Amino acid sequence: MAGTIVADTLTHSTAGSIATNYVVEGSAKAWFSMNEATPVFNDSFNFTSITDNATGDKTVSFTSSMGNANYSVSQSNANSGTDYTRGTGGAYDHTVSASSYRYYSCGGSSASSNGYLRDDTRMKQIYIGDLA
């Protein structure tokens, strides 16, 4: 393919060397920024669709599938209004497969209330792992 450099190692003149598989295996394979309340992707890479399953319950499906379900997901999420001050929010797995990732978005608990599922206006995730 035009523009391709085949190399196993990159070497800097003074800083040392790094194997290119660090780059290949350590790069994000998918990412998105989403408004879950709409829901639409603001921007994304390597997804075919969002499925809005319910409040705080979404599935995203990959275009280039992962090698298995043992990939890692990192995310940040926030909601507008009073939710900013209500404990620590988060997201956790519902169903993980090589082709899609279903997760819950949660508002945190506070001294007077339990955590709860919510649609985050600013949900951002990155996926790292092996591609199929």
Place this chain on the structure above:
Amino acid sequence: MTTTPDFKGTHLFDRLCWAKENLDGVQSDYRVVYEDSVDECAKILVPDPNWMACALQGGILPPVWVYHELAKDEAQPDFKKHTRGYLLHTTEPMPAMTEEQAIEYLIMKDVPQHVWTDWNSGNKPKMVICRKEQLPSTREWRNAWKIADDITATDIAA
């Protein structure tokens, strides 16, 4: 119009990188509403704009049967990791699709198979393709949303 390079044999991830650099996202107004369990509310599938751009462009996405083959592999009890991922990368890419064809492809990829193969067998359709303005304008009572009981396949065709 941007011409797609000859991508046969090119890793799908590399094709998506090319598309991200060269194609503008296409925000579809189509939504797929479906019910895959009587105990759960209706689900709504929303196409990804970058994926839709790839579908309309042609020469980038693999045929949908490739995903079905990978799903079969993953359903095996001894599955550890994909060994037929090459199907994504070496199978002749799909030609350009219309937006409607792309939605059909997406249904066959991302909606459970038991829904789309049997979408009109019960008392009412289990799946409806609509435009986003036909959905409720707010998310009030989101977890109680259902496909209307009185909708028919004739209504959908109209």
